[in-house]
Amino acid sequence: DVKVTQSSRYLVKRTGEKVFLECVQDMDHENMFWYRQDPGLGLRLIYFSYDVKMKEKGDIPEGYSVSREKKERFSLILESASTNQTSMYLCASSPPGGLDTGELFFGEGSRLTVL
């Protein structure tokens, strides 16, 4: 089974703090994604990566950055957390062509609260 592991299930941070969300997958997938999920808005793509050291902006990249130094690990960084970044963050991985077949494997999510 594909396993996507997110480092923290629940985080509480203060406004202005730097926040790191880590995601590791064990299936050697090239593609990795970061989404945020908010009630009524569904999953919105923040950033994605098709290869090591490669990143592409999604629909809502403002206030976020990412790092992919190794194939299995994709990190989401909030440089200066704000209250409007309170959300559920979902990491996903996918094999080549996986989006054509819906093969997105999600982690359990990280619920971030920014006070």
Add this chain to the structure above:
Amino acid sequence: QKEVEQNSGPLSVPEGAIASLNCTYSDRGSQSFFWYRQYSGKSPELIMSIYSNGDKEDGRFTAQLNKASQYVSLLIRDSQPSDSATYLCAVNTDNYGQNFVFGPGTRLSVLP
């Protein structure tokens, strides 16, 4: 901006009934269509995919696609309380991250 729309629900059906979940999309170039199920507090999991007009059946689930009307639906026959979850419609245009778009989801509640 590509859009995928769903009724947010909740949709409540009695156990044993047919649950009908609907989804519309804006991009006529969309090629593949998916339904994910997300239990409360859990991550989404793929349950159905459909690529051509018509119906596709898998057990108690039937996906229906009408590209002319830009409409996808999911029917769940003999609904069970264990089907209670949020169902996310997703639409893919060309295997590029930004062109794989999720709808907001419909929350289904199956009442015993």
